Amino acid sequence: MKTFILLASVLLPGINIAIAGTLSEREIYLSATLLERVFPLADNTRAISHSFSAEEKNQMMNTLGSFRLRDSLLVIASSKQGTLLGFAVVDHVRGKDQPITYCIVVDPSLHVMTTEILVYRESYGGEVQRRSWLDQFIGKSPDDQLRPGRDIKNITGATISARSVTLGVAQILTVLRIVEPRLLRELQ
Amino acid sequence: MKFVRIMFGVLLFAVSSHSLFSQSEHTTVGGYGELHYNEPDGIRSGQLDFHRFVLYLSHQFDDHVSFHSEVEIEHTLIEAGEPEGGKLSIEQAYLDYRISTPLVVRAGILLAPVGIINQYHEPPTFNGVERPNVDRYIIPTTWREAGIGLHGMIAPEFRYQAYVVAGFRAEGFDAKSGLRGGRQSALESSPTNPSFTGRIDYSPVLDTQIGGSWFVGNTNGNADSLGSATVALLSVDVRQTFGNLELRGVGAIVSVSDAGKINAQYGNMVANRMLGYYVEGAYNIMPVLCQESEQRLSLFARYERYDTQLSTTGFARLKQYNRSDVVLGATYKPTYNTCFKVDYTFMNNALNTASAPNTKQLNVGIGYFFN
Numbered sequence: 021m022k023t024f025i026l027l028a029s030v031l032l033p034g035i036n037i038a039i040a041g042t043l044s045e046r047e048i049y050l051s052a053t054l055l056e057r058v059f060p061l062a063d064n065t066r067a068i069s070h071s072f073s074a075e076e077k078n079q080m081m082n083t084l085g086s087f088r089l090r091d092s093l094l095v096i097a098s099s100k101q102g103t104l105l106g107f108a109v110v111d112h113v114r115g116k117d118q119p120i121t122y123c124i125v126v127d128p129s130l131h132v133m134t135t136e137i138l139v140y141r142e143s144y145g146g147e148v149q150r151r152s153w154l155d156q157f158i159g160k161s162p163d164d165q166l167r168p169g170r171d172i173k174n175i176t177g178a179t180i181s182a183r184s185v186t187l188g189v190a191q192i193l194t195v196l197r198i199v200e201p202r203l204l205r206e207l208q
Numbered sequence: 209m210k211f212v213r214i215m216f217g218v219l220l221f222a223v224s225s226h227s228l229f230s231q232s233e234h235t236t237v238g239g240y241g242e243l244h245y246n247e248p249d250g251i252r253s254g255q256l257d258f259h260r261f262v263l264y265l266s267h268q269f270d271d272h273v274s275f276h277s278e279v280e281i282e283h284t285l286i287e288a289g290e291p292e293g294g295k296l297s298i299e300q301a302y303l304d305y306r307i308s309t310p311l312v313v314r315a316g317i318l319l320a321p322v323g324i325i326n327q328y329h330e331p332p333t334f335n336g337v338e339r340p341n342v343d344r345y346i347i348p349t350t351w352r353e354a355g356i357g358l359h360g361m362i363a364p365e366f367r368y369q370a371y372v373v374a375g376f377r378a379e380g381f382d383a384k385s386g387l388r389g390g391r392q393s394a395l396e397s398s399p400t401n402p403s404f405t406g407r408i409d410y411s412p413v414l415d416t417q418i419g420g421s422w423f424v425g426n427t428n429g430n431a432d433s434l435g436s437a438t439v440a441l442l443s444v445d446v447r448q449t450f451g452n453l454e455l456r457g458v459g460a461i462v463s464v465s466d467a468g469k470i471n472a473q474y475g476n477m478v479a480n481r482m483l484g485y486y487v488e489g490a491y492n493i494m495p496v497l498c499q500e501s502e503q504r505l506s507l508f509a510r511y512e513r514y515d516t517q518l519s520t521t522g523f524a525r526l527k528q529y530n531r532s533d534v535v536l537g538a539t540y541k542p543t544y545n546t547c548f549k550v551d552y553t554f555m556n557n558a559l560n561t562a563s564a565p566n567t568k569q570l571n572v573g574i575g576y577f578f579n
Contacts, residue, residue: 116579117236117266118274140361141271141306143314144327149364152414169544170502176447176454177328177417179544180579 050138051108051123055098058125058133059105062098069094070203079198084191093195097207104128104207109196113188115142115181124157124189128204130196131161135189145181153182157189162197166190238264238579242331245572254570258284262299264579277301297393299350310360314371317354317394321369321407322421323347323458324445331575332547335490335508335539338571341531345514346460346484347443348388354397367409375401375425378437378470381478383526386462386516387439390427401426417447433473435466452492459485468521480521484514504541528564531557549573
């Protein structure tokens with residue numbers, strides 16, 4: 021398996037950030053600034069890579085099917101004086117034919133605090149970036165149903181993008197519920 | 209401001225493991241299609257036709273450059289020397305170079321961004337088996353030309369498109385179908401009349417989409433005898449959702465300057481003004497039938513008016529081309545991207561004589577898209 025380390029340039033004055041993986045520097049930077057906004061009192065923000073255990077993979081396979089199975093999840097967590105405030109997960113879903121990069125921020129009980137589209141590439145469907153649409157996810161947890169067009173509104177002219185992001189958020193929440201016990205220990 | 213320390217440890221990730229969609233090169237395949245049954249008057253025997261079979265092929269080269277195409281077969285079969293057969297065509301084939309979200313360069317065979325259906329024509333996205341006639345006779349859908357231009361999103365509620373494309377050829381205009389026969393469709397097209405087309409999309413709230421679009425250009429092919437033969441088309445479209453009720457409307461007006469000179473040269477009886485509009489309301493009754501269902505069953509009604517002879521120079525208006533349609537029907541969508549449709553269409557014209565009678569038609573269709 022091909023692995024690599026990518027050391028990013030300095031993105032904020034006086035702060036060294038080392039990142040890796042398929043997220044671009046800009047995406048990491050955007051999600052870190054998003055966390056800063058959501059948790060202005062945080063005194064520590066760090067990224068961890070959670071590697072899925074065999075048991076977690078099995079559970080994911082049973083709940084989600086194998087079509088998006090991977091080996092690890094990148095989580096960026098904010099804490100204050102050692103207490104976890106919440107964390108962000110960045111992921112991509114496919115729009116009509118290009119990836120949509122989005123970020124969800126959840127509190128330690130896995131309730132969505134905010135959702136943001138970090139990079140939108142397609143020429144249609146950009147309405148999913150609207151605050152009024154994204155705010156529908158606030159407060160949702162893995163226990164809530166997130167059915168496109170029912171629990172989360174569709175958008176005329178942006179059906180594919182709205183659907184993809186809705187299913188993406190639902191999937192991430194399901195994954196978080198499965199990895200919750202181990203992940204929260206790792207984040208302590 | 210409180211100093212926030214951001215410290216990321218050095219992390220190891222597998223390139224392939226983080227996500228399905230990295231910014232690496234990839235190709236996507238998709239498509240749409242529709243099978244129609246059309247029966248005149250709903251009494252006489254009709255015909256079954258696999259009207260459109262379309263394949264999308266897209267490729268993303270990197271995070272900024274992508275290619276998009278649509279290849280279409282109309283009426284299933286193309287045979288050499290058979291004028292009655294189908295058609296194979298490239299509906300779109302262009303490169304997008306995304307400099308930034310508000311600034312994307314597009315070049316290739318692209319769609320004129322006019323009206324709703326010319327841009328969004330996948331069968332599950334509109335009601336009625338056949339596309340609205342305004343989108344055939346006034347806005348000549350599917351309308352594509354070779355060209356280059358810019359598009360982008362200035363804010364989530366504001367988008368624009370602006371292109372220079374090959375223009376119409378005046379010799380193809382006619383009384384019945386207006387501009388339709390003048391399209392070049394990037395088939396050995398002449399660039400002698402570069403034309404300007406574009407669109408502004410504004411969405412003040414999530415449930416409201418308003419679009420304004422235009423197409424302006426000469427059509428004389430450098431023949432001085434035609435004057436400038438300038439075509440100008442202006443269109444406005446609105447889409448509005450109130451819960452289970454969906455409303456949409458399109459209006460378009462066309463002006464052809466020097467129509468008299470065009471007609472003197474080609475005898476095609478093109479009007480110097482054309483007008484078309486439609487309004488449609490659709491109500492999804494599925495929540496009434498089954499609250500938990502994610503399927504949709506919409507009942508709809510559409511009124512269309514389209515007149516390709518609104519005003520003429522040098523000859524009396526051909527009133528049989530002042531037409532209006534009423535379409536009543538239902539669309540059942542078991543999934544968001546598949547549909548079963550039925551409608552009954554009343555097609556009237558201002559003349560209504562034996563040679564140009566009012567007609568009725570029963571239409572049944574299935575459609576899909578995927579990507």
